[in-house]
Amino acid sequence: MxxxxxxxxxxxxxxxxxxxxxxxxxxxxxxxxxxxxxxxxxxxxxxxxxxxxxxxxxxxxxxxxxxxxxxxxxxxxxxxxxxxxxxxxxxxxxxxxxxxxxxxxxxxxxxxxxxxxxxxxxxxxxxxxxxxxxxxxxxxxxxxxxxxxxxxxxxxxxxxxxxxxxxxxxxxxxxxxxxxxxxxxxxxxxxxxxVDGPGETRTLLKAFSDYVESEDLPEESAREKTQTLVDYATAQTKLGEPVTLEELSSLLDEDRPKAFYDHIRNADYGLSPEIPADKRTLNQFRRFTGRAEGLSISFEQHLLGDKVEFDQDAGTLLIKGLPTPLVDQLKRNTMKEQR
Known part of the structure; x- marks a missing residue:
């Protein structure tokens, strides 16, 4: 230096x-x-x-x-x-x-x-x-x-x-x-x-969550990619450098280095090619995932205690604010069963 x-x-x-x-x-x-x-x-x-x-x-x-x-x-x-x-x-x-x-x-x-x-x-x-x-x-x-x-x-x-x-x-x-x-x-x-650092970081994490869901990744793969994103972004903040979307994309998938980058561009999230990541926002981002007997659950850590409540003794999750398409599917199914 x-x-x-x-x-x-x-x-x-x-x-x-x-x-x-x-x-x-x-x-x-x-x-x-x-x-x-x-x-x-x-x-x-x-x-x-x-x-x-x-x-x-x-x-x-x-x-x-x-x-x-x-x-x-x-x-x-x-x-x-x-x-x-x-x-x-x-x-x-x-x-x-x-x-x-x-x-x-x-x-x-x-x-x-x-x-x-x-x-x-x-x-x-x-x-x-x-x-x-x-x-x-x-x-x-x-x-x-x-x-x-x-x-x-x-x-x-x-x-x-x-x-x-x-x-x-x-x-x-x-x-x-x-x-x-x-x-x-x-x-x-x-x-x-x-540039709104926290806002840009939240948008990046939203884009990543959408990408994980669209790819229907296995639980272990989703967890590994989440850790890769957090580790890379955290390292960049320690260096005082921005997160580069193309570099992040190549780290997330070596076989398809442009996959995440293309997902962001095609969905038009409005992100700049380089993002000054916010450390506090990153620290709140972890994903909990699990699959068993036809049930697949995945949510971000910051939702725990807010939209997702965990009862440790009963071993249950209470989920609030369900996605509208899922609510509509459940309503249609309920109406069919009542006929």
Whole structure:
């Protein structure tokens, strides 16, 4: 994960209401093992965060200037340190206008992963700790606390430059404690949501359930394919990468690598070729299946306790909200028996 450029600034904002004090870096972070480890740990913490959103830049304007500054840097018109200094000044302005007391160390990192270039921007908090020096003396220490990562965004620079129609080249953390704490940072990035990650993931899982039913797969095969989907999608979220429908399709069926992909396209689910999978939605998806004496039952885990109730002592299932075609068949059969 080669770092091309990185810089760290500090916004000192106390909770007493006093104005923020900006301490700008005088030089870029030197390329060394410490910087590499920091970025690797930050990426791990960021990828593990739930509740992220995906989107794209607003049109450049006075309210959303960062994309213009970023373009000038990438075109070679502005040094990286100047770009980050200009950007962090704008961040302080938005921070003051939002009346939030949260400051921190602001990291800008332009790096390459594989063939893809990224820019990560994150506000990092610190935690007080202790350290033992070479003289075996205990001294106070301040360490960056990546477990408190609440304001961060990652811009896929390659996607932004090469695919102007994309609406998911930016990902950012959405605030849990009300929108205000994340709104100012989202406005700083100049990002608008373009892809509903949880919604896209639910649609993908619905398409997969329909595919399993249409193929009338044996119980063991359905279970294996479900696990393949969940494992692949989960691995992609850990890497911070989207789920690619064609790649997923080939993993689900090596003999017919286009089968699932063609099912999605033919049924027109409206899915993009690449989906930013939502980890929370994936965790809720497991299938329970079983067949015996002419009875076939299959349902998703998240329905258990809602539309499906299991009585362990009696060994029975209570199913609510039966499919309309099945209800109609049962009604017709009941009417025949009553004649």
């Amino acid at each position: 080669p770092i091309r450029h990185a810089a760290m600034h500090l916004i000192d904002k106390k909770p007493d209401g006093s104005p923020a004090v900006l301490h700008k870096a005088q030089a870029e972070l030197p390329p060394n093992e410490a910087a590499d480890n920091l970025l690797a740990d930050l990426n791990d913490a960021y990828n593990a965060k739930q509740g992220k959103a995906w989107g794209f830049f607003h049109a450049e304007s006075g309210a959303y200037p960062l994309s213009g500054w970023l373009a000038k840097y990438l075109e070679g018109h502005n040094p990286f340190l100047d770009f980050t200094s200009q950007s962090v000044e704008h961040l302080v302005k938005l921070l003051e206008e939002s009346n939030l007391s949260t400051g921190g160390h602001v990291l800008f990192a332009h790096y390459q992963q594989g063939m893809t270039e990224y820019l990560t921007i994150a506000i990092l908090q610190h935690a007080d700790s202790v350290m033992v020096d070479t003289d075996l003396a205990v001294r106070p220490s301040r360490q960056l606390d990546l477990s408190q990562l609440h304001q961060a965004a990652r811009i896929n620079l390659s996607e932004w430059r090469n695919n102007k129609a994309s609406k998911q080249y930016i990902s950012f953390i959405k605030g849990k404690n009300g929108r205000k704490i994340s709104d100012y940072f989202r406005d700083f990035i100049g990002c608008q949501e373009g």
